[in-house]
Amino acid sequence: MDLLVNQVLAGIATGAIYACMALAIVMIFQAIDHLNFAQGEMAMFSTFIAWQLMQWGVPYWWAFILTLIISFAAGVIIERVLFKPLAKAPVLTNVAGFIALFAIINSVAGLIWDFTIKQFPTPFGSSPFMGSQLISTHQAGMIGVTLVLLILLFLFFRFTRIGLAMRAAATLPESARLVGINTGWMIALGWGMATAIGAIAGILIAPVVFLEPNMMGGVLLYGFAAAVLGGLSSPLGAVIGGFLVGIFENLVGTYIPGVGNELKLPIALALIVIVLVVKPTGLMGRTVVKRV
Amino acid sequence: MSTIQETVAKTDAAAVDAPPKKSMALGRTTSLVMLVALLIVPLFVKNFVIFQLTMLLIYGIAVLALNILTGGSGQFSLGQSAFYAIGAYAAAILIEIGNVNYVLTLPIAGIICFAVGFLFGFPALRLSGVYLALATFALAVAMPQLLKLGVFEPWTGGVQGLVVTKPDAPFGLPISQDMWLYYFTLVVALVIYIASVNLLRSRSGRAMMAIRDNEIAASAMGVDISMYKTLAFGVSAGITGVAGALGAIAVQFVAPDSYTFQLAIALFLGMVVGGVGWLPGSLAGAAFIVFVPNIAEGISKGLSGAFFGVLLFLVIYLVPHGARQGAIYAETLLHKLRRS
Numbered sequence: 089m090d091l092l093v094n095q096v097l098a099g100i101a102t103g104a105i106y107a108c109m110a111l112a113i114v115m116i117f118q119a120i121d122h123l124n125f126a127q128g129e130m131a132m133f134s135t136f137i138a139w140q141l142m143q144w145g146v147p148y149w150w151a152f153i154l155t156l157i158i159s160f161a162a163g164v165i166i167e168r169v170l171f172k173p174l175a176k177a178p179v180l181t182n183v184a185g186f187i188a189l190f191a192i193i194n195s196v197a198g199l200i201w202d203f204t205i206k207q208f209p210t211p212f213g214s215s216p217f218m219g220s221q222l223i224s225t226h227q228a229g230m231i232g233v234t235l236v237l238l239i240l241l242f243l244f245f246r247f248t249r250i251g252l253a254m255r256a257a258a259t260l261p262e263s264a265r266l267v268g269i270n271t272g273w274m275i276a277l278g279w280g281m282a283t284a285i286g287a288i289a290g291i292l293i294a295p296v297v298f299l300e301p302n303m304m305g306g307v308l309l310y311g312f313a314a315a316v317l318g319g320l321s322s323p324l325g326a327v328i329g330g331f332l333v334g335i336f337e338n339l340v341g342t343y344i345p346g347v348g349n350e351l352k353l354p355i356a357l358a359l360i361v362i363v364l365v366v367k368p369t370g371l372m373g374r375t376v377v378k379r380v
Numbered sequence: 381m382s383t384i385q386e387t388v389a390k391t392d393a394a395a396v397d398a399p400p401k402k403s404m405a406l407g408r409t410t411s412l413v414m415l416v417a418l419l420i421v422p423l424f425v426k427n428f429v430i431f432q433l434t435m436l437l438i439y440g441i442a443v444l445a446l447n448i449l450t451g452g453s454g455q456f457s458l459g460q461s462a463f464y465a466i467g468a469y470a471a472a473i474l475i476e477i478g479n480v481n482y483v484l485t486l487p488i489a490g491i492i493c494f495a496v497g498f499l500f501g502f503p504a505l506r507l508s509g510v511y512l513a514l515a516t517f518a519l520a521v522a523m524p525q526l527l528k529l530g531v532f533e534p535w536t537g538g539v540q541g542l543v544v545t546k547p548d549a550p551f552g553l554p555i556s557q558d559m560w561l562y563y564f565t566l567v568v569a570l571v572i573y574i575a576s577v578n579l580l581r582s583r584s585g586r587a588m589m590a591i592r593d594n595e596i597a598a599s600a601m602g603v604d605i606s607m608y609k610t611l612a613f614g615v616s617a618g619i620t621g622v623a624g625a626l627g628a629i630a631v632q633f634v635a636p637d638s639y640t641f642q643l644a645i646a647l648f649l650g651m652v653v654g655g656v657g658w659l660p661g662s663l664a665g666a667a668f669i670v671f672v673p674n675i676a677e678g679i680s681k682g683l684s685g686a687f688f689g690v691l692l693f694l695v696i697y698l699v700p701h702g703a704r705q706g707a708i709y710a711e712t713l714l715h716k717l718r719r720s
Binding site: 121122123125170173174177179180181183184185187188189190191192193194195196198199305306309312313316351352353354356357360361364365368 | 450456458500503510511513514515517518519521522525526529641642645648649652656683684685686687688689690692693695696697700
């Protein structure tokens with residue numbers, strides 16, 4: 089029984105990271121209807137920035153906040169410079185753009201920081217959480233930070249003017265424009281926020297998977313799985329999907345013999361395919377009706 | 381309320397820019413010139429260059445396969461590296477463990493990949509462009525780990541991979557192994573190229589292009605959408621598998637980490653550079669992915685990814701139709717010169 093509880097809690101902790109990634113993916117998907125294949129690499133790069141700041145002697149939480157600001161700005165700039173001109177282009181061109189971004193970021197990170205594995209500090213420590221053996225303080229910290237983030241996002245979208253404008257621009261761009269919302273900037277804002285959320289995910293997971301340019305490959309795949317499971321059009325669904333996928337991954341790894349770390353990615357692949365086949369809209373997504 | 385909201389919100393852009401009304405193949409004269417060049421060049425260069433030219437043809441086949449899928453039927457795949465890997469492993473295992481003749485491994489690899497592609501495509505094809513890109517992306521990322529699995533290790537050699545022996549020229553022909561392999565690959569590439577051109581000109585090809593241009597209109601005209609989409613996916617995977625098998629024989633080595641997502645990026649890039657939907661462009665795209673990394677690595681190690689990415693951005697901004705645009709430009713220029 090202890091094993092089960094332990095695995096579920098650990099699953100929730102990694103699920104928190106998947107939830108962040110899924111949230112970042114969904115935010116961009118809602119804004120521009122495309123999947124950002126470079127999301128993981130962007131998060132990886134942000135994490136490297138945080139690491140670099142800490143190497144320079146910036147304290148953890150200052151580095152954390154600075155990284156978020158830098159990531160936000162970078163996200164806005166990437167949207168303005170690279171993807172705004174592609175807004176009306178065919179899907180293929182957009183996919184090509186994301187792939188190009190993926191390749192550039194991965195290669196540049198390797199160029200600047202090397203492909204060697206680096207330790208990443210955690211501010212929470214790794215001792216047992218509140219005297220219980222079930223969960224470490226870092227895992228508890230991961231869950232805590234994610235929950236705070238989610239509450240802040242919820243408040244932002246529910247109670248602020250600009251949050252409302254962003255929701256309007258995502259659901260009904262034409263009408264939003266008619267009532268005076270600058271939809272272009274709302275998209276850029278979405279990109280910035282998604283990049284910052286991705287940065288949080290990267291910084292939280294880095295102590296676990298260690299820092300290197302390819303560290304987000306698996307996390308991104310699970311983020312996609314979570315986003316698809318929750319429904320690509322629902323941020324809440326993405327979060328729930330993230331936690332579910334995290335728990336599922338851990339339980340499968342524990343209870344099905346032969347499925348260890350080496351099957352991590354194939355499991356994500358299977359999850360994505362199964363969800364897309366059985367319920368393409370995900371748990372909470374809207375059905376897309378196409379006009380003939 | 382919700383129905384109105386969604387029908388308005390989703391204005392579907394076409395998946396792929398429809399190619400202009402140009403044939404998807406080259407004219408007869410140009411084809412012959414190209415063929416003669418491909419036949420003669422290896423006689424005058426060193427063995428290493430011949431090896432590179434062989435890889436050029438092999439990647440050309442792989443890019444062509446992707447081009448049939450994307451340019452022909454308007455679907456995306458970021459998972460071509462997975463089919464390439466399956467083809468390569470099929471050939472390597474058959475040659476090294478099954479003692480099968482290397483010529484025979486090509487059709488077998490093709491059939492295996494066709495089956496895998498067909499099966500994978502079957503569920504994935506109920507999905508629109510982005511979702512298919514996602515599913516194939518997951519396949520490409522997961523593939524190296526699948527190949528490393530302990531269960532398959534007796535056949536795949538696990539992380540270490542397999543060494544493949546290079547075939548000698550048959551009938552006692554007095555040419556080097558590299559040169560023989562080049563001409564062998566050239567024949568295979570030609571057969572596949574001609575078959576692909578004919579496929580796209582056939583009834584099935586027209587059906588695929590109808591789906592690419594307007595899915596709803598195509599289905600209204602009685603085109604079996606899921607059938608043709610799956611077929612295109614299977615054919616593309618099969619051809620990629622043949623390319624993978626050739627690649628395994630040419631490189632003499634297969635290992636899980638040769639077939640990462642980077643390879644899928646390279647093939648995708650090759651297609652975009654060569655021009656989506658223009659089959660001869662596949663060779664231009666392949667030349668790009670064979671030679672550009674060498675140049676980029678020469679400038680700084682590990683830079684090829686960034687170089688690829690920047691060039692990809694340049695292509696989609698400046699020459700969205702890739703090499704085809706260049707070819708059309710050259711053609712009109714020739715016409716003008718002839719008239720004056």
